[in-house]
Amino acid sequence: MEEAQLLDGRYVAGQIHRETMEAVQRLRRKGILPCVVFIRVGNHPPSELYVRMKQKKAQEVGIQSEVISFPEDVSQKEVLDNLNRLNLDPSIHGILVQLPLPSHLSEKQIALAINPKKDIDGFHPLNLGKMLLGEKDCFYPCTPLGIQELLKRYKIEIEGKEVVILGRSNIVGKPLAALFLQKSKYANATVTVVHSFSQNIKEHCRQADILIAAMGKARFVTRDFVKPKAVVVDVGVSRIADSSSPQGYRIVGDVDFDEIKKIASWITPNPGGVGPMTIAMLLANTVKAAELSQP
Amino acid sequence: MEEAQLLDGRYVAGQIHRETMEAVQRLRRKGILPCVVFIRVGNHPPSELYVRMKQKKAQEVGIQSEVISFPEDVSQKEVLDNLNRLNLDPSIHGILVQLPLPSHLSEKQIALAINPKKDIDGFHPLNLGKMLLGEKDCFYPCTPLGIQELLKRYKIEIEGKEVVILGRSNIVGKPLAALFLQKSKYANATVTVVHSFSQNIKEHCRQADILIAAMGKARFVTRDFVKPKAVVVDVGVSRIADSSSPQGYRIVGDVDFDEIKKIASWITPNPGGVGPMTIAMLLANTVKAAELSQP
Numbered sequence A, B: 001m002e003e004a005q006l007l008d009g010r011y012v013a014g015q016i017h018r019e020t021m022e023a024v025q026r027l028r029r030k031g032i033l034p035c036v037v038f039i040r041v042g043n044h045p046p047s048e049l050y051v052r053m054k055q056k057k058a059q060e061v062g063i064q065s066e067v068i069s070f071p072e073d074v075s076q077k078e079v080l081d082n083l084n085r086l087n088l089d090p091s092i093h094g095i096l097v098q099l100p101l102p103s104h105l106s107e108k109q110i111a112l113a114i115n116p117k118k119d120i121d122g123f124h125p126l127n128l129g130k131m132l133l134g135e136k137d138c139f140y141p142c143t144p145l146g147i148q149e150l151l152k153r154y155k156i157e158i159e160g161k162e163v164v165i166l167g168r169s170n171i172v173g174k175p176l177a178a179l180f181l182q183k184s185k186y187a188n189a190t191v192t193v194v195h196s197f198s199q200n201i202k203e204h205c206r207q208a209d210i211l212i213a214a215m216g217k218a219r220f221v222t223r224d225f226v227k228p229k230a231v232v233v234d235v236g237v238s239r240i241a242d243s244s245s246p247q248g249y250r251i252v253g254d255v256d257f258d259e260i261k262k263i264a265s266w267i268t269p270n271p272g273g274v275g276p277m278t279i280a281m282l283l284a285n286t287v288k289a290a291e292l293s294q295p
Helices: A009-029 A045-061 A076-088 A106-112 A127-132 A142-153 A174-180 A201-206 A274-292 B010-027 B044-062 B076-086 B107-113 B127-132 B140-153 B175-180 B201-206 B274-290
Strands: A035-041 A064-070 A094-095 A162-166 A192-196 A210-213 A231-234 A238-241 A249-252 B035-041 B064-069 B094-097 B162-166 B189-194 B210-213 B231-234 B238-241 B249-252
Touching: A009 A045, A009 A142, A009 B107, A035 A045, A035 A076, A045 A064, A045 A274, A064 A076, A064 A192, A064 B210, A076 A094, A076 A106, A076 A142, A127 A174, A127 B127, A127 B175, A142 A231, A162 A201, A162 B238, A174 B127, A174 B175, A192 A201, A192 A231, A210 A249, A231 B201, A238 B076, B010 B044, B010 B274, B035 B044, B035 B076, B044 B064, B044 B274, B064 B076, B076 B094, B076 B107, B094 B201, B094 B274, B140 B175, B140 B231, B140 B274, B162 B175, B162 B201
Parallel strands: A035 A064, A035 A094, A162 A192, A162 A210, A210 A231, B035 B064, B035 B094, B162 B189, B162 B210, B210 B231
Antiparallel strands: A192 B189, A238 A249, B238 B249
16 A cells, blocks of 8 residues: 655755745845844753754844843743833844743743734734634744645645644644634635544544644554544654663654554654744744834 | 423523623622723614614613714724723723724724723634633633523533534634633533535534534524534524515524424524623623723
């Protein structure tokens, strides 16, 4: 039997990076230098790594970037004061606060304090509400947007298809449902969201033309969850112990790739699928912010 | 065979009105007089009727109300200037702009111009975004909220159930999906949204434990759409010609009530189901706005 084809997020992200680079050059010719500020708090090695990766990619496409690192015990007020300053600074187009934050800080209040016009993560409720309404002059969260873009570039039809989303997080499941049920191109899907309280999870998944696994449960989706020839997108990121790896762990997704590639028509590798798309959309959002900032 | 029991929106709305009246009295004892302003534009008899009904109900529960009626050709700026004044006036807790508006006005811009803390309709994108995130310090749209409340008062279980929503409007389908998939009491459902682009609409509907029809297509949902013992909620409002009626038309819902009451376990009458609940939640939201306005 034929194996599933790969939805190669690394490859598509590379294409998008080149397009972003061209858009940055056009803006620079008009005298606009897109600029993003990353905010980090405390010592959290994965956050440091993520910010470094994002900054490196921003640099590659010609976006100026700055990292503000606060000590672990920074006060809410200090973070908010800095956000206010950045919100008002016209030379800064995008602001990203790397999550998670220490527990004494309110992620909710901090997300609300970012100028929605600079909210390149698309986490501000104003942007999420506009997305739910189908508006375009706003920022959509990067992972849902990256999944849509990945399917679009591989000409996977979404309209009228059965899309089943496993998981209802605020950064993936819920906004992805909002995105895919819109009356618009590359959407218009019949969307079902299943989660920990759902009964018949497997039966729902088996009805999916496009199955998106975003629960964060290592290899939850096994072969019997997938309809033959379905399109399978794996958003999950879990660490499992692996003594053969130098770090002692390895990253696995929500999908049992080796089994499911035998029956799906398309499948994302993980890593190398949704992850690179998320960063690509973050930089695309930064360019959009710079473009929209012009009167 | 036993007939479906009625989800009597008029009766439950009456209960809620009494509770709202008590809440208003508590606020008045603290020196707060809840006040709502209704804004109307032009001559549109159904809008006039809706505003009159809302004002009458507000009056009954002790909420002060005011109606501002603009001529058909009012400018966007005049509406926005008035909204700004009302937004800043601390004696006004709720603002409602009756839709639809004449085509020269931007409903989108006007919705955005209402102070989200006075947005008792729950149509401001900030409130919709907060709802999607599962936050509580905000206003949810009245029809979805009224449906949830109606099911709750009749002790219809929602958690873990298959909820199928027919229709994806910005005021019913989309926010209702957002509401029912939250990780919270009276939610936690497996939610599917079907719409004009969906295939297998009937098959989806037949899987619903709770079927919510909000397409606005007269009697679209016939007997073969409904699983025996399902709960059926009819949100639709369509006019059909009826020479026996004094107006020459009558209002029918999306559901073929007479047939479906024979197989459902619970069903909303229409009228008398979701409609009265919507107004009840509007007034409950007004009281919430007055309560939240206190420091």
